[in-house]
Amino acid sequence: MEDLESLAARVPDGALLALAPEYSWVPMALIRALIRRRVKDLHLLTVPIGGLAADLLIGAGAVKTLESAAVSLGEAGPAPRFSEAVEGGALDMRDSTCPAIHTALQASEKGVDFMPLGGLVGSDLVDNRDDWKVVDDPLGQGGGPVVLLPAIKPDVTVFHSPRADTEGNVWIGRRRELVTMAHAAAATLVTVEAVEDRDFLDDEATAAGTLSGLYVTAIAVAEGGARPLGLTGHYERDTDYIRAYAEEAKTGDGFKRYLDREVFAETGDETETETGAETGTETGAGS
Amino acid sequence: MSKAETASSKISPKTSPGEPATTPEEFIICVMARLLEGLGHVSVGALSPIPGCAALLAREVSGAGGRVSIIHGDANNPYTDGGREIFDCAGQGRIDAFFLGGAQIDGEANINLLGLGSYPKIDKRFPGSFGSAFMYFTVPKVILFAPEHSRRVLVERVDFISAPGTSPPGVRRPGGPKALVTGLCLMSFEAGKKRFRLQSVHPGHTLEEIRDNTGFDFDLPRGEGGGEGGAVPVTPEPEAEKLQMLRSTIAAEIAKTYPDFAARVFQPRA
Numbered sequence: 001m002e003d004l005e006s007l008a009a010r011v012p013d014g015a016l017l018a019l020a021p022e023y024s025w026v027p028m029a030l031i032r033a034l035i036r037r038r039v040k041d042l043h044l045l046t047v048p049i050g051g052l053a054a055d056l057l058i059g060a061g062a063v064k065t066l067e068s069a070a071v072s073l074g075e076a077g078p079a080p081r082f083s084e085a086v087e088g089g090a091l092d093m094r095d096s097t098c099p100a101i102h103t104a105l106q107a108s109e110k111g112v113d114f115m116p117l118g119g120l121v122g123s124d125l126v127d128n129r130d131d132w133k134v135v136d137d138p139l140g141q142g143g144g145p146v147v148l149l150p151a152i153k154p155d156v157t158v159f160h161s162p163r164a165d166t167e168g169n170v171w172i173g174r175r176r177e178l179v180t181m182a183h184a185a186a187a188t189l190v191t192v193e194a195v196e197d198r199d200f201l202d203d204e205a206t207a208a209g210t211l212s213g214l215y216v217t218a219i220a221v222a223e224g225g226a227r228p229l230g231l232t233g234h235y236e237r238d239t240d241y242i243r244a245y246a247e248e249a250k251t252g253d254g255f256k257r258y259l260d261r262e263v264f265a266e267t268g269d270e271t272e273t274e275t276g277a278e279t280g281t282e283t284g285a286g287s
Numbered sequence: 288m289s290k291a292e293t294a295s296s297k298i299s300p301k302t303s304p305g306e307p308a309t310t311p312e313e314f315i316i317c318v319m320a321r322l323l324e325g326l327g328h329v330s331v332g333a334l335s336p337i338p339g340c341a342a343l344l345a346r347e348v349s350g351a352g353g354r355v356s357i358i359h360g361d362a363n364n365p366y367t368d369g370g371r372e373i374f375d376c377a378g379q380g381r382i383d384a385f386f387l388g389g390a391q392i393d394g395e396a397n398i399n400l401l402g403l404g405s406y407p408k409i410d411k412r413f414p415g416s417f418g419s420a421f422m423y424f425t426v427p428k429v430i431l432f433a434p435e436h437s438r439r440v441l442v443e444r445v446d447f448i449s450a451p452g453t454s455p456p457g458v459r460r461p462g463g464p465k466a467l468v469t470g471l472c473l474m475s476f477e478a479g480k481k482r483f484r485l486q487s488v489h490p491g492h493t494l495e496e497i498r499d500n501t502g503f504d505f506d507l508p509r510g511e512g513g514g515e516g517g518a519v520p521v522t523p524e525p526e527a528e529k530l531q532m533l534r535s536t537i538a539a540e541i542a543k544t545y546p547d548f549a550a551r552v553f554q555p556r557a
Contacts, residue, residue: 020370021370023359023360024370047370048370048417048418049333049414049415049417068415069415069416069417069418070333070400070414070415070416070417071414071415072333072334072414072415074334074359075334075545075546075547075548076547078413078414079414082412083412086402086409086412087409087410087411087412089407089408093407095401095415095416096416097416097417097418097419097420097421097449098370098374098417098418098421099371099374099378099418099421100420100421102369102370102371102374103371106371117421118378118421118424118425118459119420119421119422119423119424119425119460120420120421120424121454121458122448122451122454122455122458123416123420123448123449123450123451124406124447124448124449125416125420125449126420128406128407142459143459144457144458144459145457145458174366174367174369175369176367176368176369176372177369177370177371178369179369180369180371232361239546239547
């Protein structure tokens, strides 16, 4: 079985890395392990919006190119390292819009080179994307101009999940953007709370919420691996922690202090007490 | 002199003695909720606690039948096909109303959620355009909201068009802006004229104040018979029973998605 550090070693410098939004099981322990291994030149894709994980990677200097529809810490306010990096011209920014990112991943899912999407025409987003193209409806169906989006094929998709089974299948519940991200990617790395001795595909009730092991490259156990973000049915997002981060990371010095304390001081074992495990709330059943 | 100019009361309690005063958030929520009553499916996007409350309140007021979907978290979230489903649903024409804010909104209803400055040299970066460039085209009734009614937000021309207010003929666009709710007033939008029209001014505020704080020109309410230049009505106060509903049922419901907002707006009086 792999551990966090061996999983992190599977993400090469310069990789196109896909990350889901904060409510969708972000593998925070793995993100911290990536920063500890000093990953660099990432092409980060947020599917479609980013939060704490994107802000940490950007602040740590690990991101060269960012493709995103938005980056924010939600109720905790703006993502401070993201804002400063963009304002300082430190990122190759590919601004997008949510359905364009979903659609471009669906193109990869289907193995086609591009997909059309409605709307968008007249947005300055389109004028600033030389890889997008506006064409007249080529089939004459009366829809008018439409935007063609090139397929996005991530090198690596990463996420956290409550459980995998001993067959290498991973539970995703209703978080089906994780399925699209895995289908589209060349490799998918997953951290889990626990591995269960069973086969999720043997039971219709679990099979429908399962990402088949066909798409899963490697799995590591990381208890509390989404903290300080939440994991459906297991623990809640630690809002006090994230508010404190938003404040501390407003300056470069504050962010460095944060990284030293919360990321580099961490040993990389599976106990994430530094990141709010003690203050997190166990909710038991899915809410 | 318009009615608004003679209005003397600030946004204030029409509640029984002992009831706390209406907050600006509660007032805006009630204005928005009136625009939603009777609709089949109201969807609420990212970072939208005020629209979320308005949608839940409108559903509560209209009784059974209305659907509300909120995309963050699991509460009031009917979507089971991942992040793309809300957009697919809008593309299918299954969403009747949606909300968009804007760091800047201009007189032609173009919205900017991305940043200030000349792209890509951004002076002040905001989160980004989210799904606006698609939802603005596909949802028939988009309600714009700007709690801060100022020349900083309501500008003559946005620095960056995240999503355009109107589209030329030939572009498939079943959706678009229908109303703008601010901390001072309610406006409607007429796509044919590419102009906002003032509908009502919130209690305690004046037409002059709206003009002073709006960076674009707009039309005045139609008079009787539909002509230009009618009197300016005052936006009605929240009805007592709706305020009660908002502070109890809706406050508890929105806390499942936006705990910080619920604590700040509703809990001090709990």
